[in-house]
Amino acid sequence: MDVSTLIQVLVILLLVATGVALVSRWLRVPYVAGLVVAGLAITELLPQKIGLNDALILNLFLPILVFEAAINTDIRRLRSTLKPIALLVGPGVILSSGITAVLLQWTLGLPWISALLVGVILAITDTVSVIAVFKEVPVPSRLSTIVEGESLFNDGVALVLFSLILKIHDTGTLTFAEGLQDFLLVIVGGTLVGLALGYLSAGLFVRSEESFSSILLTVAVALGAFQLAHLLHVSGVVAVVVAGLLVGTMGLTSHVSASIRLTLLSFWESAGFIVNSFIFLLIGLEVNLATLWRSLPAVLLAIFAYQVGRLLSVYPLLAIARWIDRPIPLTWQHVLFLGNIKGSLSMALALSIPTTIAGREQLIAIVFGTVLLSLLGQGVSLPWLVKRLSLMPFSQGQKQLEELQAQLIASKAAQDELDSLLRSGILAKSVYEEMRAAYQVKVAAAEKGLREIFSRSPQASDRSTGEQTKLDAVRRRLLLAEKGALTEVQRKGLLSQDIVQKRLQALDEQLLKLGDE
Structure with missing residues (x-):
C-alpha cells in the first residue's frame, strides 16, 4: 500500500471512529461494539482492503494498551486484591484453557494441539469493553481493581501457554517439569526486564523537567521493554506490565511536577483510545461474513465451550479465595463471568498460528467468529446486566x-x-x-x-x-x-507569565488530588 492510499484509509477510519463515538453515545450502546459493526459496513468504501496484522498488534498495539493500563493502576489497590487476581490469572487461565480445549476436541473433533491453542486463545479476556461499562455504570472500586488486575496479567500468562503449546508441537514432547520450568523462567525473566527498565526510567523521570521528553521516555520504555523481553525469550507482556507499574508508582511521584504528570497521563489515555478504536474497526474489516456463516455451528460451540471454561474457573476459584482473602460477593463473580468478552489479542494469536498446524484456516474462522459474536452479544448486553445486578444501589x-x-x-x-x-x-x-x-x-x-x-x-x-x-x-x-481560562490568558499575554504559571500549577495539583481521592 503506497503512502497516499494509506493516508486515505487512515482519514476514512478516523472519520468513521468519530461518527461511531457520537452515534454510540446517542444510542447508549458500547463504543467498541459500534466500531466492529462500522468495520463490517465500510469494507467496500476503502480504496484498498486492509486487515489485522498479528505482528503489528503484538509488537505495537499490545505494548501500548498494556502500558496504558499499568501506568494508571494504583499498585496499593492492586496489592490489596492480589490473591483473587493471582487465582484468576494463574490457575484460572490454565483451567479455563483446558476445559475449553477438551470440549472443542470432543464436539468438533479437533486435534489436541489445535484444541489447546484455541482454548488458550479463548481464555484471553478483552477488558476494554468491561472497563468502558464501568465508566457508565458505577461499580465498587475493589471489583474494578480485580478486573483491571486480571487483564494486566491475563495476556502474559496466555501468551506463555501459547508458546509452550507450539513448543510441544515443534519438539513432539515436553515433560511437566520442563513445561513448569519454562513457564516460570519466562514469567520471572519478564519481571526482571520490567523491573530493570522501570527503575531506570523512574530515576530519569525525577530529573526530567519537560513533559514532551517524559512522553518520549514512556513510549520508549513501553515498546523497548516488550522488544528486549522478546530478544531474551521471556514474556514481553509481563515486562511491560511491571515497567508500567513502576513508572506509575515511582516515576510519577511528588518529585515530578503536576503538569508533567497530567500531560503524561492524558497522552496515554488518548493513545489507548486511538489504538482501541483502530483495533476494533480492523476487527470488523477482517471478518468475512460469508466465512462466518459457514462456520457458525463451530463458532457457537466454541462460545459454549469457553463460557463453560470460564464458569468452572471463576466460581470455584473465587469460592476458594474466601479462605485466604476477603470473600468476593456472588454478584461480583457474575460480572467477572459475564465480562468474559473476546478482543483483538485473540484474533492476533489466531493469525500467528503456524501453517504447520492442521486445519489452521478453520481455527482462524472459529476464533474470528467467536470474537465478533462476543463483542456484539456480550458487549451490548453487559451494561444492562451490570445495572440489573445493582452493585451500587441508588441511594436516597x-x-x-x-x-x-x-x-x-x-x-x-x-x-x-x-x-x-x-x-x-x-x-x-x-x-x-x-x-x-x-x-x-x-x-x-x-x-x-x-x-x-x-x-x-x-x-x-x-x-x-x-x-x-x-x-x-x-x-x-x-x-x-x-485552567482553560488561564491558558487562554497566558496565550494572549494578558497577565504575567509567573503569576499564571503558579496558578496553573495549583490547579494541576488540585486535579491530581481529586483524581487520587
Whole structure:
C-alpha cells in the first residue's frame, strides 16, 4: 500500500471512529461494539482492503494498551486484591484453557494441539469493553481493581501457554517439569526486564523537567521493554506490565511536577483510545461474513465451550479465595463471568498460528467468529446486566442530588427560552417577568439544595460513593474550566507569565488530588 492510499484509509477510519463515538453515545450502546459493526459496513468504501496484522498488534498495539493500563493502576489497590487476581490469572487461565480445549476436541473433533491453542486463545479476556461499562455504570472500586488486575496479567500468562503449546508441537514432547520450568523462567525473566527498565526510567523521570521528553521516555520504555523481553525469550507482556507499574508508582511521584504528570497521563489515555478504536474497526474489516456463516455451528460451540471454561474457573476459584482473602460477593463473580468478552489479542494469536498446524484456516474462522459474536452479544448486553445486578444501589442522597440537578437544568433551559422569546418580540415583557419569576423560584430552590449537598464534608457518613463520584466530576469540570481560562490568558499575554504559571500549577495539583481521592 503506497503512502497516499494509506493516508486515505487512515482519514476514512478516523472519520468513521468519530461518527461511531457520537452515534454510540446517542444510542447508549458500547463504543467498541459500534466500531466492529462500522468495520463490517465500510469494507467496500476503502480504496484498498486492509486487515489485522498479528505482528503489528503484538509488537505495537499490545505494548501500548498494556502500558496504558499499568501506568494508571494504583499498585496499593492492586496489592490489596492480589490473591483473587493471582487465582484468576494463574490457575484460572490454565483451567479455563483446558476445559475449553477438551470440549472443542470432543464436539468438533479437533486435534489436541489445535484444541489447546484455541482454548488458550479463548481464555484471553478483552477488558476494554468491561472497563468502558464501568465508566457508565458505577461499580465498587475493589471489583474494578480485580478486573483491571486480571487483564494486566491475563495476556502474559496466555501468551506463555501459547508458546509452550507450539513448543510441544515443534519438539513432539515436553515433560511437566520442563513445561513448569519454562513457564516460570519466562514469567520471572519478564519481571526482571520490567523491573530493570522501570527503575531506570523512574530515576530519569525525577530529573526530567519537560513533559514532551517524559512522553518520549514512556513510549520508549513501553515498546523497548516488550522488544528486549522478546530478544531474551521471556514474556514481553509481563515486562511491560511491571515497567508500567513502576513508572506509575515511582516515576510519577511528588518529585515530578503536576503538569508533567497530567500531560503524561492524558497522552496515554488518548493513545489507548486511538489504538482501541483502530483495533476494533480492523476487527470488523477482517471478518468475512460469508466465512462466518459457514462456520457458525463451530463458532457457537466454541462460545459454549469457553463460557463453560470460564464458569468452572471463576466460581470455584473465587469460592476458594474466601479462605485466604476477603470473600468476593456472588454478584461480583457474575460480572467477572459475564465480562468474559473476546478482543483483538485473540484474533492476533489466531493469525500467528503456524501453517504447520492442521486445519489452521478453520481455527482462524472459529476464533474470528467467536470474537465478533462476543463483542456484539456480550458487549451490548453487559451494561444492562451490570445495572440489573445493582452493585451500587441508588441511594436516597444520590436520588435527591439528581432530582435537584434535573430541576435546575430544566428551569434554566426554560429561562433561556423565555429570554429568546422576549428578544424576538413574541412575548410581552410583563408576561415574561411573571413567568421568569416563577422559574426563578425553582432555580433558587434547586441551587439552595445543591449548595447544602456541596457544603458537606467529603468524609460525611451520609454521602454515598455515587454522590461523591458525581460531585468529584463536577469539581473536575470547574477546575478544568479555570485552567482553560488561564491558558487562554497566558496565550494572549494578558497577565504575567509567573503569576499564571503558579496558578496553573495549583490547579494541576488540585486535579491530581481529586483524581487520587
